[in-house]
Amino acid sequence: MxxxxxxxxxxxxxxxxxxxxxxxxxxxxxxxxxxxxxxxxxxxxxxxxxxxxxxxxxxxxxxxxxxxxxxxxxxxxxxxxxxxxxxxxxxxxxxxxxxxxxxxxxxxxISNRAHSPRQLGEKRRSTRWICSDDFFPTCVCPTPGRYNEYIYFKIRDISKEGLQLSCSLRNKYLIVGTALNLTASFPMVGDVSFAVKITRIGIDSGEGKDQLIVGTEFVELSQSAKNTIGQYLLQFTNAESLTELRADGFFPQSVSRGTDYQFLKSEEDYDQVLDLRLQAHSAGSTITNDLKSADMGDIYDSNSRIVIGKYKGRVIASARIHFNLLEEQMEHERHLIWPTDLPRRDQIFELTRVCTHPEFRSNDLLASMLRFIATTCLQPQRPWVLVSSTDALLPFYEKIGLKRTGLRYDHPVFQGNQNVLLSNAYDILLGRSVHPLYWNAIWREVYEYLVEAGVLVPGAMDRARLRAYRLLAPFAALFHRVSKKPRPS
Structure with missing residues (x-):
């Protein structure tokens, strides 16, 4: 032969x-x-x-x-x-x-039987997040062993171990055990590059045609790449919480980008608000264990505007805003005597029952809800915002521009000292009472929006001050990311 x-x-x-x-x-x-x-x-x-x-x-x-x-x-x-x-x-x-x-x-x-001589490959056993059909990510890599040829993949699902990819049957040079250097594009989030190794190969007849299904595991994945992937998972997959993603090493930079803010409209949403208040205060150990969701509401809910932040239909943030009449007693006055040298009731809007879901904390959720409130509730005749804070949250509120009044009280339901803070919202937005880094990180976008809408009219000194503040924007962005991101364990 x-x-x-x-x-x-x-x-x-x-x-x-x-x-x-x-x-x-x-x-x-x-x-x-x-x-x-x-x-x-x-x-x-x-x-x-x-x-x-x-x-x-x-x-x-x-x-x-x-x-x-x-x-x-x-x-x-x-x-x-x-x-x-x-x-x-x-x-x-x-x-x-x-x-x-x-x-x-x-x-x-040879399919599905490969391993390195040192270590057997294992199938993924952790949570898999299914990518959205409307915003599915894609990736590309050089064809192994071929010059100037590329393979285009669709990313079907993601886990902490790797990706499941699909591509055309025309790609012949993919075998189990081969490493691929991928450049992936995640819609509305960004592009990242990383290496994976093929662990299994099969055929799928879905979507009306046969496709090659390629299971992979990450060879090397930087924390920056994990953050980008985590942001996509939070916004466009079946991920249920920030805690779930963090447990697998993914740290999205912004919860707010996956959250829709609106005002309360239905009984169903109100029930979710009460449940959220209970969960938030239980996690903070500020209520007794015998309280139920129904105990989290009061008469002020019926004549206030309640802001909610919804993540995939689930209420994960809420706050109550009350606009008092001059002759109407404020909620705070149920617990203390309001000093006569402080602004009148009709110049104030009260911000109470502020809470976020425990599984979505240590991110930008609370700050983004406050920005929404500033853009929708600010009124020239009511420039003063009144807030109560526990000792734990007091540093946050002070950093974003709120000032202590020296008033404190004990709430009949919520345990711990309640510190009363009061500030002129216009002074905060114009940078008069807030650190430049926090103005850039929290309030800059709100300021620019309200100026463009004609709601906020800065003076010459304000414009000069904020021009100087903007020079610190790159440092503010870095500072904000580092300060809000939990450290990977």
Missing amino acids: QQPNTGLRSRFDLDFSEIHDPLLPADIRKQDRVIARIRKRDSDDTYREIQVWKLSPLGVELVNDPAHPSKKGERIDLEITIGGQRTYFEGLIVDLVLQNEDISLLGIR
Whole structure:
């Protein structure tokens, strides 16, 4: 039997469709960067080189060496190198041996059986987040062993271990164990680059056509890449909470980008608000254990505007805003005597029952809700905002511009000291009573929006001050990200 002339391949082709089906394998020629070595399983033989005839993600055809022939059913170890990347397959079975007068070929199915010689690959056992069909991410990588060829993938789901990808059946050079250097694009979030290794390959007939399904595990994933992926997971997958993502090492930079703010409109949402108040205060140990959701409401709910932040239909942030008449007692006056030297009731809007879900904290959720309130509730005749704070939240409120009045009281329901803070909202937005870094991080966008809308009219001194503040914007952005992000454990 003569050595095959690869220039006249058709006379040597044999039917190995059961090895590759439904894929059409790629012809491998001697100048291609695909090399194979083989040895019998459980023997002392060394690996010997063997010619690769055809290759697909599911199987390989090898030219049977007359000096060392292999038989159907024989167990072998196989090493395949594509473009310098070496993959080992141990304990494979020779599925077919076909020959004619010109050639003898071995057919071996290789899908889902690969591992490195040092460590077995494992299937992902952690949570998988399904990517949105409306905002599905994509990625691209060079084709292994090919010059100036690229493979385009759709990312179907994501876990902390890796990705499930899909691509066209035309891609022949993908085999288990191969590393891919991906550049991924996550809609509305950003682009990142990272390496993965193929752990399994299969065929899926969904979406009206056959597709190659490629399971991968991360080889190297920077914290920056995890943050970008985490932001996409929070906004566009079935992720249920920030805590869930953080537990798997993903740290989204902004909860607010996945949160819709609005005013309360339905009884169903109000029930969620009461549940949220209970969860928030229980997590902060500011209420007794015997209280129920119904105990979290009072008469002020009925004549106030209640802001809610909804994440995928679930209320995760809320605050109550009350606009008092001059002759109407403020909620705070139920607990203390209002000094006559402080602004009148009709110049104040009270901000109470501020709460966020425990699973979405240590991010920008509270700050973004306050920004929404500033853009929708600010009134020239009511420039003063009145807030009560526990000792734990007092530093946050002071940093964003609120000032202590020196007033404190004990609430009949909520435990701990309640500190009364009062500030002119216009002074905060114009940077008169807030640090430049916090003005840039929290209030700059609100200021620009209200100026454009004609609600806020800065004077010459204000404009000069804020021009100087803007010079610190890059430092403010870095400071805000670092200060709000929990440290990975």
